[in-house]
Amino acid sequence: MDIKAYCLSLPMATLDYPFGETPMVIKVNNKMFALISNAGDVSLKCEPLQALAYRDMFEAVIPGYHLNKQHWNTIKPNLDIDDEMLKRMVRESYKAVVNTFPKKDRAYYLNLLF
Template identity: 50%
Template sequence: MDVDAARQYLLGKPEAIEDYPFGPDVAVMKVRGKMFATLSLSDGEGRMNLKCDPDQALALRDIFPAVIPGYHMNKKHWNTVLLDGSIPEGELSRMIDHSYALVVRSLPKAIREGMALRHGPDILTP
């Protein structure tokens, strides 16, 4: 998955929007005002920051050399994923889905329920 494919997948999540609060080189993907990913657009291979369950974050870092502690993020809850082609596309999609679901589950109950009605109950699970 390259930067363009990652961007399309991130923006394909229900109610996802793209913002640039840190300048034109870093896209911040949000759902209902909450960040679920960043995507660096400036370096050659690209990188994403994704929210992650702390135990899973450590496991992914052990399995994939291209997964490192979150750059400029809380390293317990965020991973930086280098888009160097070494991680299977299905696994990258799963990591994005997990990040998105963690953020959606943290939204107030009324918002979560409304999103589940509009987009289906699977919105809450990765």
């Protein structure tokens, strides 16, 4: 799966390089929801309890690399994560960011997603 293409297929998602050439940062409304390394690892925002559950369920999921470990996971997609689960995690990350927007903006973005 092309993780970059999938992230950018979400409503209003944009690509940015705020830290230099790497990592690629995917944002919605100028807020990060995915970071993609040159190695293909992807860091995604996650609700804290779900982040812990994913770490227990999958060898591929570790605490966010250079990120808040409570709210971010880093996924090595070539291990035990299939494409559908990775897509689910990307959508959850997108929603976690959108849920921090003001109520009127939140409804707009979530309506675009569904």
